Amino acid sequence: METGAKKSPLFSLFFYSGILYFLIFLVTPDLVIGALVEPNFYYYSSGSKIALPLSKEMVAVRFKQGITLEQQEAIVDSEEDLATFSERKELLIFELTLLPVRQGVTEENIIQTISSLNCKSEVGFANPVFDFPDANLTLTDEFIVKF
Numbered sequence: 050m051e052t053g054a055k056k057s058p059l060f061s062l063f064f065y066s067g068i069l070y071f072l073i074f075l076v077t078p079d080l081v082i083g084a085l086v087e088p089n090f091y092y093y094s095s096g097s098k099i100a101l102p103l104s105k106e107m108v109a110v111r112f113k114q115g116i117t118l119e120q121q122e123a124i125v126d127s128e129e130d131l132a133t134f135s136e137r138k139e140l141l142i143f144e145l146t147l148l149p150v151r152q153g154v155t156e157e158n159i160i161q162t163i164s165s166l167n168c169k170s171e172v173g174f175a176n177p178v179f180d181f182p183d184a185n186l187t188l189t190d191e192f193i194v195k196f
Contacts, residue, residue: 090179101186103156104178107138107147108163109187111173120171121146130154130162143189147178 090101108131112121122134125148132149139146150159159177166175176188 090177101179102181103159104180104185105150105154105156105159106180107149107178107185108159108166108175109178110146110148110166110175111144111189112146113171113173116171124166124169124171128162128165130158145187145189147185147187 090103091098092101093099112124125131125134125137130151132151134148136149137146150162154162163175163177166172174190178185178187
């Protein structure tokens, strides 16, 4: 019998994204916009500032309810720094779509793409994805608290 079960990557993504949401984006919406203009993603842990490494491979998007796949594809096609819609990954439990970024795109272009997506009425939110050794993390509008 196994004593230490491995955490699923999906659980880790949800758990850490909630913590990141709380630590980074809870204060005011103006800080979110400011972070997207000048990316400086970090959080504090035990008094240390820890950088969040921006993924150059994907961004996370939650489309609004009722938006068809054809509409989603049109939105992705309108963004030159995103790869093809068919390469997306769906995280249905979180209602997130992970959209791949074209190779060679800069961090600045990724931030501009996220900002552009957030301006579209069909998009609930678009957020960066952060690269960590064991998981890719993103922000959502939920977080889990354990007592």
